[in-house]
Amino acid sequence: MKKTASAKKPAVQHAALFEEAKKVLVGGVNSPVRSFRSVGGDPVFVKRARGSRIFAEDGRELIDYCMSWGALLLGHAHPEVLTALKKAIGNGTSYGMPTQLETTLARMLAEAIPSMEQVRLTSSGTEAVMGAIRVARAFTKKNKILKFEGCYHGHADHLLVKAGSGASTLGIPDSEGVPLDFSRNTLVAPYNDLERTGALLKEYSGDVAAIIVEPVAGNMGLVVPDTGFLQGLRKLCDEHGALLIFDEVITGFRLTYGGAQNYFDIVPDLTCLGKIIGGGMPLGAFGGGREIMKVLAPLGPAYQAGTLSGNPVAVTAGITTLQCLARTKPYGRLASATQALCEGIQKAAQQEGVGVRINSLQSMFTVFFTEHRVTNYPTASGQDLPAFRKFFHALLLNGVYFAPSAFETNFVSAAHTQKDLQETLRAVRTAFRTTHER
Numbered sequence: 001m002k003k004t005a006s007a008k009k010p011a012v013q014h015a016a017l018f019e020e021a022k023k024v025l026v027g028g029v030n031s032p033v034r035s036f037r038s039v040g041g042d043p044v045f046v047k048r049a050r051g052s053r054i055f056a057e058d059g060r061e062l063i064d065y066c067m068s069w070g071a072l073l074l075g076h077a078h079p080e081v082l083t084a085l086k087k088a089i090g091n092g093t094s095y096g097m098p099t100q101l102e103t104t105l106a107r108m109l110a111e112a113i114p115s116m117e118q119v120r121l122t123s124s125g126t127e128a129v130m131g132a133i134r135v136a137r138a139f140t141k142k143n144k145i146l147k148f149e150g151c152y153h154g155h156a157d158h159l160l161v162k163a164g165s166g167a168s169t170l171g172i173p174d175s176e177g178v179p180l181d182f183s184r185n186t187l188v189a190p191y192n193d194l195e196r197t198g199a200l201l202k203e204y205s206g207d208v209a210a211i212i213v214e215p216v217a218g219n220m221g222l223v224v225p226d227t228g229f230l231q232g233l234r235k236l237c238d239e240h241g242a243l244l245i246f247d248e249v250i251t252g253f254r255l256t257y258g259g260a261q262n263y264f265d266i267v268p269d270l271t272c273l274g275k276i277i278g279g280g281m282p283l284g285a286f287g288g289g290r291e292i293m294k295v296l297a298p299l300g301p302a303y304q305a306g307t308l309s310g311n312p313v314a315v316t317a318g319i320t321t322l323q324c325l326a327r328t329k330p331y332g333r334l335a336s337a338t339q340a341l342c343e344g345i346q347k348a349a350q351q352e353g354v355g356v357r358i359n360s361l362q363s364m365f366t367v368f369f370t371e372h373r374v375t376n377y378p379t380a381s382g383q384d385l386p387a388f389r390k391f392f393h394a395l396l397l398n399g400v401y402f403a404p405s406a407f408e409t410n411f412v413s414a415a416h417t418q419k420d421l422q423e424t425l426r427a428v429r430t431a432f433r434t435t436h437e438r
């Protein structure tokens with residue numbers, strides 16, 4: 001356990017902070033995974049962060065691989081973003097009127113992701129997905145949406161569905177409070193399964209408005225698309241008159257300067273963005289071809305709105321982040337750093353006699369405690385969860401913060417240094433030893 005040099009005051013215990021939080025915040029948090037439910041123990045309360053590091057309220061310093069769930073590709077408190085934000089705040093924090101900043105960001109998105117001819121900004125990824133689906137339904141005049149098991153698209157009613165057995169077709173909600181009627185129009189197929197997807201489209205032929213997919217799945221742990229999967233979806237959509245929606249809330253500007261669609265060279269009809277494009281501020285976006293997007297109000301009959309949509313402070317963080325990414329082009333370096341880290345983790349696992357499968361792509365990776373290839377939700381669910389819990393907590397004790405669930409991806413940022421990666425590998429080696437302990 002490392003202490004910061006300046007931690008002179010008696011350490012605050014996170015358990016005590018969590019108890020206080022639970023008195024007034026539901027479960028002590030404002031978003032469920034933060035609560036450590038799936039790994040146990042008390043969440044880390046953050047005092048401040050910089051670069052690759054979290055400085056916790058109890059005085060610990062942690063190398064962070066959660067990176068605000070992927071929102072921070074440049075790392076925490078990036079100086080350029082902070083300077084731009086300070087200036088923006090001085091001009092006022094919200095107007096509810098158009099600004100040139102919004103045009104600038106939309107133009108940057110459209111240039112980087114040419115399928116997004118027309119863009120609408122929102123305040124979160126959830127809202128971006130809700131808007132895209134409404135547009136898809138309004139444009140096609142069809143009702144059903146096909147999604148993939150284990151893909152997360154925000155917490156909208158009709159998307160909180162992953163369905164039970166592979167045989168079930170009509171969506172069963174994952175959450176109480178979602179009437180069956182709301183999820184009835186959500187079809188679910190296993191990720192990477194074109195055959196099942198094709199069969200569902202055939203079965204509901206004529207009523208599927210869109211297929212929505214994470215082009216690289218990050219919400220069941222990292223699962224990459226099999227060769228031909230995304231191309232296959234494009235083809236199926238064209239055959240059945242459905243739109244293809246890429247939920248690039250994680251992958252947008254993470255795999256490359258642009259989207260997974262640039263990386264894999266596949267053109268979806270609609271794209272959803274969030275996380276990185278807000279540079280750590282609340283911001284999302286969706287967009288697509290002009291012909292499709294014109295169904296959206298004020299041009300068309302599909303309504304969507306937001307008091308803080310296109311907020312000048314958030315948009316400034318987004319523009320500055322994208323400018324910095326375009327200028328510094330960190331993608332090659334991020335990919336090789338991540339690959340080296342994953343190779344080191346794999347080697348440490350072998351040496352310690354721990355069976356793991358690591359999925360990684362560019363700056364994303366997940367360590368699955370399983371001997372099997374992980375290609376979809378059922379195979380991701382086959383991992384040894386108690387082993388992951390021990391691994392997670394041992395890492396934490398040794399100064400490394402991984403995403404606090406076995407079903408998440410970790411993120412390497414442009415701020416992670418060689419020294420960070422070496423320290424991480426040392427912690428990983430120690431952590432693997434503990435997974436043997438009963």
Ligand SMILES: *Cc1c(COP(=O)(O)O)cnc(C)c1O
Pocket residue numbers: 123124125126127129152153154155214218219247248249250274275284
């Ligand atoms: C995080 C996420 C969302 C939801 O974004 P919020 O900003 O949390 O509402 C949607 N889709 C994917 C793929 C995500 O990872």
